[in-house]
Amino acid sequence: MYEIQFSTAAQKYFKKLRDKKLGNIFYEALHKISENPYMGTQKGGDLATVYGYDVRYNGVNYELAYLISEIEGKMVVILLAGTRENFYEELKRLHKK
Numbered sequence: 506m507y508e509i510q511f512s513t514a515a516q517k518y519f520k521k522l523r524d525k526k527l528g529n530i531f532y533e534a535l536h537k538i539s540e541n542p543y544m545g546t547q548k549g550g551d552l553a554t555v556y557g558y559d560v561r562y563n564g565v566n567y568e569l570a571y572l573i574s575e576i577e578g579k580m581v582v583i584l585l586a587g588t589r590e591n592f593y594e595e596l597k598r599l600h601k602k
Contacts, residue, residue, distance in 0.1 A: 507539045507579040514599055515583040527562050531586065534560050534569060542573045542581045552593075552600060555584065570596050 511519070522528050538545065538558055545556035548570075560567040570585045570592075585596050 507542055507581045509539050509581050511583045515586050518586045530560055530562050534558055568592055
């Protein structure tokens, strides 16, 4: 299994999350990603090192964006989570840092 770590942006998102059912769905998704992070979709272009995992809840698309690191152990860094609205603009801004 891969260790899961969270960026500051992802921590803030999950801390503000009030819907327990959605939280459980994200928890299940994180568990699946920790078992096999390559099951997500690898992005292209300037986000080629980023993977994404889609989550649907109440007819709304959510996404988890993460990086995979196998340099010092097996680790997944969750960069961003949220709805698809403005998701990629914020992800590109975060990924440049």
